[in-house]
Amino acid sequence: MNTSPQVLVIYTGGTIGMVNDPQTGSLTAFDFGDVYKHIPELGRLNVELTTHAFPHPIDSSEMNPEWWKEMAELVYSGYHQFDGFVILHGSDTMAFSASALSFMLQGLKKPVIFTGSQLPIGTIRTDGKENLITAIEIAAAKDESGNPRIQEVAIYFEYSLYRGNRTSKVSASSFEAFRSPNLRPLAVAGVHIDYTGETFATSGDLELFTDFDASVGLIKFFPGINWEIYASIFDVKKAKAIILETYGSGNAPSDQRFHELLLEYLRSGGIVLNITQCSTGRVEQGKYETSSFFEKNGILSGYDLTSEAAVTKMMYALGKSAGNPVLAKEILERSICGEVTL
Numbered sequence: 001m002n003t004s005p006q007v008l009v010i011y012t013g014g015t016i017g018m019v020n021d022p023q024t025g026s027l028t029a030f031d032f033g034d035v036y037k038h039i040p041e042l043g044r045l046n047v048e049l050t051t052h053a054f055p056h057p058i059d060s061s062e063m064n065p066e067w068w069k070e071m072a073e074l075v076y077s078g079y080h081q082f083d084g085f086v087i088l089h090g091s092d093t094m095a096f097s098a099s100a101l102s103f104m105l106q107g108l109k110k111p112v113i114f115t116g117s118q119l120p121i122g123t124i125r126t127d128g129k130e131n132l133i134t135a136i137e138i139a140a141a142k143d144e145s146g147n148p149r150i151q152e153v154a155i156y157f158e159y160s161l162y163r164g165n166r167t168s169k170v171s172a173s174s175f176e177a178f179r180s181p182n183l184r185p186l187a188v189a190g191v192h193i194d195y196t197g198e199t200f201a202t203s204g205d206l207e208l209f210t211d212f213d214a215s216v217g218l219i220k221f222f223p224g225i226n227w228e229i230y231a232s233i234f235d236v237k238k239a240k241a242i243i244l245e246t247y248g249s250g251n252a253p254s255d256q257r258f259h260e261l262l263l264e265y266l267r268s269g270g271i272v273l274n275i276t277q278c279s280t281g282r283v284e285q286g287k288y289e290t291s292s293f294f295e296k297n298g299i300l301s302g303y304d305l306t307s308e309a310a311v312t313k314m315m316y317a318l319g320k321s322a323g324n325p326v327l328a329k330e331i332l333e334r335s336i337c338g339e340v341t342l
């Protein structure tokens with residue numbers, strides 16, 4: 001009887017799956033069925049791998065909620081067959097996808113590990129081999145009682161495992177491309193993999209919800225922001241919710257035009273969520289005069305949400321509440337899967 005853990009590796013695209021085409025000299029996606037040819041070390045892992053490649057691998061800039069749905073459905077349909085899942089994904093939007101899947105797959109009790117690389121797997125100095133091999137080990141890892149070590153959606157990159165919905169891409173060139181600024185890593189890989197971080201597990205069965213609503217606007221503040229340029233966004237028929245990326249602990253200028261637009265938008269049923277541009281720390285509405293307007297007028301605090309988690313949580317809340325803003329706000333005020341410190 002085969003007792004090796006079973007891991008499903010889903011290849012969506014991105015740099016990791018590229019090799020140099022000797023004919024053209026440019027990088028092209030390799031046939032993922034040939035993965036053992038490129039990483040023979042995989043054959044030495046005590047893990048039984050099944051691979052599934054998207055028919056047309058994408059650069060992750062092309063990512064959208066339809067692709068998230070496809071990934072989540074693959075995990076859901078293989079949930080009882082596999083011990084864990086690895087999703088190979090371009091690093092550019094990996095933090096959005098990992099956040100999205102954490103909301104789509106609630107009640108998860110098995111690992112879903114995103115990874116990718118800065119250099120293609122077919123190049124000599126690639127970071128892709130280590131990332132993939134360790135991501136598979138983590139996806140297969142069990143504790144002394146036989147329970148999966150990780151029971152959530154996470155990102156493994158350059159020796160660190162992060163909670164997916166706490167993570168941002170911070171470097172376009174360093175191998176250490178990701179950070180989880182407000183939560184320490186779930187695990188660190190050295191000679192051994194140290195699972196020392198806070199882990200997340202829920203009670204209840206796995207539930208799949210993929211009906212995201214992307215009618216979300218995101219405005220990043222900067223000194224001199226001209227509200228006439230943004231005025232058309234404040235229309236619930238276009239954007240059911242707006243996320244404001246404000247300064248510091250949630251502060252914004254007390255601009256008359258901005259306040260008018262905001263109040264009218266709120267009156268017509270729009271939802272507004274306040275997150276900070278800072279990568280560490282949190283929104284504290286009312287701490288300064290410049291954020292007390294938000295506090296008094298029902299703007300929701302995003303506390304320490306990353307913008308990736310805020311956008312995907314908003315899409316989830318709008319979809320789940322099916323047009324009921326009261327319900328959507330209730331969802332936004334809770335921690336759904338460890339994405340926020342309340």
Ligand code: ASP
Nearest residue numbers: 014015059060090091092
């Ligand atoms: N542009 C690539 C992508 O995100 C970069 C990468 O894979 O790291 O698909």
